[in-house]
Amino acid sequence: MSEKADFNELTERQQHLLRALVEHYISDGQPVGSRTLVKESGLSLSAATVRNVMADLEDLGLIKSPHTSAGRIPTNKGYRLFVDSLLTVEKPTQEEVERICNRIEAEDNIQAILDKTSSLLSEVTQLAGLVMVPRIEAQSLRHVEFLPLSENRVLAILVINDKDVQNKVIHTRRPYTSSELEQAANYLNQVFAGRDLSSVRSHILNEMSEAREQMTQLMATVIEMTNALDLGKQQQDYVIAGQTNLMGYDQMADLDKLRQLFEAFNQKQDILHLLDQALEGQGIQLFIGEESGYEALEDCSIVTSTYESDGEILGVLGIIGPTRMPYKKVIPIVDVTAKILGSALKSMS
Amino acid sequence: MSEKADFNELTERQQHLLRALVEHYISDGQPVGSRTLVKESGLSLSAATVRNVMADLEDLGLIKSPHTSAGRIPTNKGYRLFVDSLLTVEKPTQEEVERICNRIEAEDNIQAILDKTSSLLSEVTQLAGLVMVPRIEAQSLRHVEFLPLSENRVLAILVINDKDVQNKVIHTRRPYTSSELEQAANYLNQVFAGRDLSSVRSHILNEMSEAREQMTQLMATVIEMTNALDLGKQQQDYVIAGQTNLMGYDQMADLDKLRQLFEAFNQKQDILHLLDQALEGQGIQLFIGEESGYEALEDCSIVTSTYESDGEILGVLGIIGPTRMPYKKVIPIVDVTAKILGSALKSMS
DNA sequence: TTTAGCACTCTACCACTAAGAGTGCAAAAA
DNA sequence: TTTTTGCACTCTTAGTGGTAGAGTGCTAAA
Structure with missing residues (x-):
């Protein structure tokens, strides 16, 4: 095989096919095989060639097959590469933005704003929405x-x-x-x-x-x-909404896993720790599968964004869902929601 | 058949067998057949006779079989009769009472007490615990x-x-x-x-x-x-703990049902309405299956008790779980917990 | 009224098969 | 060297049939 086996330098074709595979899998949920991928990718290649490429991608640990005679699905590493360098995001529609904006700004106190933000996140993405309550640095x-x-x-x-x-x-x-x-x-x-x-x-x-x-x-x-x-010692907390959305995805069909996840939501500490990390990272941040470091979240991805007002980071918000989620749409929604929340909080003071 | 078909007057034997059947099913989870029931009941009868009795009980709508060649399980009507007139409760151990007592009294503010009460209920019963926040009539x-x-x-x-x-x-x-x-x-x-x-x-x-x-x-x-x-207008609320316990029971294995249930927990209003009813009823109250009137709760039973201090009813607390639950143990636990909470709140003032 | 006997029904489990999807590899074609 | 064709192979899924076990309902006898 002459394809570069270097992780950092996939060939055009490898990239193209990986992107097509991930996108197709995300929208379909089924392992995708070489034949399907040929059609999907638009390249004029035979299935066999695509198979070779897929074998290479598998060697690189970017995709895997659930069993011998199934197609391939992305590994978490594959998702990571996908979101890092192959993803073309899809701006939220004007409608969506306005909807979020209006409904957040209709609220008149901080708690209500956070609640609404969280439930909007979950509503729009059909995942679970998270909003960390702002840590007000300057507590005067x-x-x-x-x-x-x-x-x-x-x-x-x-x-x-x-x-x-x-x-x-x-x-x-x-x-x-x-x-x-x-x-x-x-x-x-x-x-x-x-x-x-x-x-x-x-x-x-x-x-x-x-x-x-x-x-x-x-x-x-x-x-x-x-x-x-105990002045200044501020206990952290977050608001969550739409947990039940997560019960609909086949990837989360395992009751035991789901239970662990819901327990993590109740316990709060693990999730808080994760949000804390996201807070350090600034801007948009993704945790895919085991990257989060928590067993309960190993089948989940978390997309977060810090929110700020007047350039000061107040907290972090985001969504949590199965690793197979429509990143393309979710990421920009988390992004704009963070911006909207920031300015809503600003206009409160 | 000469057994009385009158719902209000089951024969001794019918009662005995129904009790044995319900108890066995509760502890086992499997439909119970005539042979098993003979052994279990301690009566010296043949399986055939028991079968006849079971047929009568089925005609009365107290038990049913999931399919032709399975044993029988109680219907909700059967559970109702069971808890109303066949149940012999099992006092909680001194240990359990003390554990609840100590841990509730260790808390120092109302919110913490309610939280702890709720989580103790869920912990001891392995079901989900509910505590309605007290409506303080006299808000001075x-x-x-x-x-x-x-x-x-x-x-x-x-x-x-x-x-x-x-x-x-x-x-x-x-x-x-x-x-x-x-x-x-x-x-x-x-x-x-x-x-x-x-x-x-x-x-x-x-x-x-x-x-x-x-x-x-x-x-x-x-x-x-x-x-x-808006003085005096008090919004009702409740504290819930241990929802995830409910994910373990086969009776609740249906993800869709479970989801509806969890949504009801989040929505709060239906549950509140139910607790409100329980508040009217005073003392211990059971809602079995569809008796609650909510679709999301149709596979669940709710056991509640009002709690009071100085003779004044402050609120209601209880548990929610599958209809197949150990009523024998659960009911007295809900009962004593209500008493303990009442006195804990009293000693707070 | 109760019991014994028996035919019947339904489930759960197993082994087997056939179809379909997809792969990997080797040899031929470009 | 790269791509394609052809083919054998693997694995899943769905369906079939067969058997054992549990439990029932009914009838006839005790």
Whole structure:
């Protein structure tokens, strides 16, 4: 065989046939044989020649046959090469874009926007949609309130970035009175309103050491409160929609596999870790099959895109589905959705 | 045949055999035939006699055979009769009770308690656990706060029952200043702290009409705020855990059915409606198969119990699984879990 | 009323076959 | 050297028939 066996330098013909094979398999779901491929590719070659090429591609680990007398299907490596260098994406229609745009912008609070985005992703692609909730780097403290509960418990309410409210029950060492708490809150509001949340704690410790000798009851209260609040520690989370879409694909017909997958969705941690990786990568990112590193996802591909506003990356969103998915359509949809979400979030503030 | 064909008056023997059949089928999963049933029942009868009885039970619609030469399995009507009058429940072990008790009481806020309860239900029964979030009839207002956001938006924070925090962005007709809002909040806090939430609105309208002529700016503000808050209107919700457990049962092997079920879980409304019915019914309640009235649940049974504290019903919890489930164990577990949850919520306040 | 006997039915399993799809290889053609 | 033709071979799928086992319903006897 004179075809270059070099992975990085497939011949024109190899590329052409690989692309045709992957595309046909994606739309058909059946292993594709040499005869079919000849017709599909448009090349004027005989089936035998195509067979030779296919044998080469198989040697390269790009395609495989499920059994002797079936056609070939792409391996994950094959999919990877396909999306990296053979794929011609198909821009979403104006209609689709507008639909996404309108429906996202109709929502009026962050949670609703994320939910809608996720369900739109799943609806348009017929896969499962994922949206990581934005990690707001700059969490600026707007307002603090402490309310004494029974005994040694205090309810803390934080208003962050002018609209998000977090609350937390703090278990304290000793009971505090309303007025103590009020003073502490007033102090914090006066000194730290508008400041970045993650810096509040260190600032307080600074000020405390400066004024150690005149350490007041107030200061002690403030310190206990802020310590307990775990400021700046933001728990990550994501919103998922359309999991049930995944139950329709033959590739996911294995109930055990499907179960593992759904458990991963519930557990959240693995998926979060993956989204975290995608966050590092910036822009569009694909994980095909075992590339994700999780057994539960070994038959799945994940397509993600970071979303940003004002050039700052806020989070990541995407879809998850079987490795055999219409990348051509899915990738651009994830892309525009990320852009739309970014600007929707921006216009919220 | 001389057996009474009256549905309400099965003979001893019919009851005995039906019980044996249902129990055997529940633990085995296989249709049970006359020979097996003879052994199982402990009666000294021949298989032929048992066959006659089975034929009668089939005429009554209590059992059926999947095909000619298989044994019989209970119909939903059969299950119903079984749980209503043949079932001898099996008290949960001390161990199980303590495990549930300890793990629920280890949690420190309502959401965590509900989550844990739900996942314990699913863990212990190997089915899916459901917990409806309590509808707190008496929502006593503890504290109100209003913060102006950009333009015509105000962030309202309500502290209810000393520990739950609700917040909502209110779109107002005109911009309000901080001090206006502060005054309104002060007014509400002074007059209505500790009062029942659902009554606040009507009280305000009353007072307004009394003092109509001296209608102040303050009053107008207060009214707009409270109107926008939609006080007392509480949206229902539930917590679910262990859905994936359901993927293991042969009865639920049909992917399409399973998918419908999972969609119902996501949609929430049907399940909520069902839980609502269970709430009316008080105490333990079973829905077997089509009794629930939802197609997605036609192969499922739901076992619920209301939970209460101080004699007041707060909500409902339970499990959902295939109609073929170990009712004998499941029912008492749902029962004690409801009691434990009730007292855990009580000790929270 | 109950039991024994028996014919009958249906499923599950197995082995076998035939058709169809697709391959790989070797020799011929370009 | 590359491509094609021809062909033997492999494997899947669907269908067939046959058998064993489980269970039933019915009838006649106990």
